[in-house]
Amino acid sequence: MKKKLALALAASMMLTMSLASCGSNDKPAASSGGAASSGGASSSMASDGLAPKDGGTSLTFSTGGDQGTYYGFGGVLAGKVSETTSTTVTAITSGGSQANVEALDMGDAQLGFVQTDVGAYAYNGTRLFEETGKVDNFSTVANLYVEQVQIVTLDESIKSVADLKGKNVSVGAAGSGVYYNAVDVLSAYGLDVEKDINPTYQSFGDSAESLQDGKIDAAFVVAGAPTTAITSLAASKPVYLVSLDDEHIDKLLADSPYYSKVTISKDAYNMPEDVTTVAVGAVVIARDDVSDADVYNFLYGIFENVDDITAAHAKGAELNLDFAASYEAVPYHPGAVAYFADKGITVNGK
Structure with a gap:
């Protein structure tokens, strides 16, 4: 032609x-x-x-x-x-x-x-x-593109993945890959998704609503940041993402090499500082x-x-x-x- x-x-x-x-x-x-x-x-x-x-x-x-x-x-x-x-x-x-x-x-x-x-x-x-x-x-x-593992919370006292122990945490919708991302991240910190947290299984939108209503303390969201559901939440309340430290990221990458270390800019949700986490590809x-x-x-x-x-x-x-x-x-x-x-x-x- x-x-x-x-x-x-x-x-x-x-x-x-x-x-x-x-x-x-x-x-x-x-x-x-x-x-x-x-x-x-x-x-x-x-x-x-x-x-x-x-x-x-x-x-x-x-x-x-x-x-x-x-x-x-x-x-x-x-x-x-x-x-x-x-x-x-x-x-x-x-x-x-x-x-x-x-x-x-x-x-x-x-x-x-x-x-x-x-x-x-x-x-x-x-x-x-x-x-x-x-x-x-x-x-x-x-x-x-990369999909960052975003651990979203409205509770600024939750500073580390270890702080999720005993908390009500959404680990993604049933049938999604988010659950296994949560399993991997929690395991790197020595936490069991079924024993050490109180898991709920919700979509991104439902997780955002549950955070808004105080029904859960944190939610795993695996998607390209900024994510619509979290952007909408951030429009009404301060949103925080939980950072992963280098020691536990190295452990995670050794066990699961399909992850990569990434940084989410504080501008994504008007946060106080940049956040370090891991990502998979879309x-x-x-x-x-x-x-x-x-x-x-x-x-x-x-x-x-x-x-x-x-x-x-x-x-x-x-x-x-x-x-x-x-x-x-x-x-x-x-x-x-x-x-x-x-x-x-x-x-x-x-």
């Missing part, structure tokens, strides 16, 4: 996308809700001459809770891919990483967000997937039977329109091709292999 033709097609994509998708499944607002700013022709053609693939289909993108980063950012990504390629993506809410793997396995979704650790659990049949068995009919599309996965063209288009829609995406959501600033190609636990989809190859990057594919 010649450049002029590609530019003309992309310029008209926003006008024709809704008509092109009328014959597919009904699309909730999330497919373009939180949609990125209009890129027009100038952002639809890559500077290195790449073009999206023809023959795209309609895909369902299973994200996360409606107050988490997965859903907000996923809606922006879905909107931009739909706007600039022949692939239409609809972002929907879900119960989180494990639920997304299960949705892909059952064919209820074609794309999904998953934490790097949960992706490894599924692919190898461990932890969350030990009883149900491994799920390996999916591939990696891209590692998009990976997009796809069913193996999703077409190469659709996966290629998903990556094209994101990485050829980073400026537009960043203008619509802060997480866009973290998009980086090298990081996107860095996940090693699950092989990459052939469509992703092709896109990265066109960018001069080699990834391990199926």
Whole structure:
């Protein structure tokens, strides 16, 4: 396809996308809700001459809770891919990483967000997937950004993870990867999630409400900071995040190498100081039977329109091709292999 033709097609994509998708499944607002700013022709053609693939289909993108980063950012990504390629993506809410793997396995979704650790659990049949068995009919599309382990509290006397002993603590929604992140962090401090704290199992939004109402003392939230639910809480009350010290971080990394040490800026929630914690990655996965063209288009829609995406959501600033190609636990989809190859990057594919 010649450049002029590609530019003309992309310029008209926003006008024709809704008509092109009328014959597919009904699309909730999330497919373009939180949609990125209009890129027009100038952002639809890559500077290195790449073009999206023809023959795209309609895909369902299973994200996360409606107050988490997965859903907000996923809606922006879905909107931009739909706007600039022949692939239409609809972002929907879900119960989180494990639920997304299960949705892909059952064919209820074609794309999904998953934490790097949960992706490894599924692919190898461990932890969350030990009883149900491994799920390996999916591939990696891209590692998009880091998800910090945020231990949120309104009680400024809770200074350390050790201070959580005997407290009422939300450890994430049932079926999410947050529970095992809580297990890992608490274990590094010699605490048992079932014996040494009073655990509750809540989504990010429910955790924020419980903190607001004084029903819990702290909550584990694993998502890109700032996270919508916590930002809303911080608008009405001072929010504190519990820092991890270097000694216990080193122990955690030795036991669980899929974590990395990170710093959350005090500006995230108007806190008194920066916070040290650990993070996992937020990976997009796809069913193996999703077409190469659709996966290629998903990556094209994101990485050829980073400026537009960043203008619509802060997480866009973290998009980086090298990081996107860095996940090693699950092989990459052939469509992703092709896109990265066109960018001069080699990834391990199926």
